[in-house]
Amino acid sequence: MTSAEALEILEGYLQKKGLKTTAQRRLITEVFFDPRFKHDHPSVDSLYQHVRTRDASVGYATVYRTVKLLVECRLATPRQLGPTDKETRYEPEAPGEHHDHLVCLECGFIVEFENEEIEALQHQVARHFGFAIREHRMVIYGNCSRADCERRPTAEARPTP
């Protein structure tokens, strides 16, 4: 999903709700869907930093409020990847799509994947317990095999050993 498509969805949502399209909301959405940035699962703070490089007058609260709007119209999903992460991180979403995550406990490297067999089994389990599935979250933690694993230790994915 491109920034332009996301903006269209956002504007439709705002209109429907009688809310206003502002320069800040457009900028934040644009940055959030920036191809160079959209796989970062950014925290609000990280998004705020990027936004500030393009308009230093934008306030922290506005970023929080806009991210909340993006979540409401399903353009963003809150995630708690790293088992030790304190901040909530957000991921750009195309409505209808879904994927899960593999997270490297050493270097924080994240892989997104989809697996229909697992999804089918989840529905089966849910049905067995009388649940109607609305959504699910699955994160697999492990060690990746990239050559430069360990060389980029990030704060994000480090549980107590």
Add this chain to the structure above:
Amino acid sequence: MTSAEALEILEGYLQKKGLKTTAQRRLITEVFFDPRFKHDHPSVDSLYQHVRTRDASVGYATVYRTVKLLVECRLATPRQLGPTDKETRYEPEAPGEHHDHLVCLECGFIVEFENEEIEALQHQVARHFGFAIREHRMVIYGNCSRADCERRPTAEARPTP
């Protein structure tokens, strides 16, 4: 796992680390593994409340510090069930065991389950991306079919299955 077994593991851990076994640590562990309580996935606050009914002099900080110890020796796992939960909740663990969760979005009802087929597929996916699995977290959200669903709107006040 009984309170007694948990206590034994904790005391072993404390000894190994040169830390001390105190009445508070014993009490908190006992309450955390109390059979009437151990499936509640309690928050630190909820655990604190229960502990206070048995010793009103125990402080909030001590409960936090003790829970941290329990996590370190793998007797507790931090969870963020409810997509809207603010507080971290903790679950008593028997080392080696594992289960996932079904959470009702309406009433907060939680079912624990295990599914070997899903676990096998997770390993397959991980291998495909060159990851060695260390652990995983899976939560399925949906609507349960219990007769009194909706009547218990908070995740804290949950029935025993």
Add this chain to the structure above:
DNA sequence: GTTGGTGCAAATTGTTTGCATATAA
């Protein structure tokens, strides 16, 4: 007696909110 533990209150951190002003519709 020494080292680590506790309770309290104060500090920190991520997030939200009240308010006066600014801006889209």
Add this chain to the structure above:
DNA sequence: TTATATGCAAACAATTTGCACCAAC
């Protein structure tokens, strides 16, 4: 024109920490 948005600072809520006194070893 009029409702909604913004930026700022203050408020909040969950969690952590500094410190003087206590208690396990």
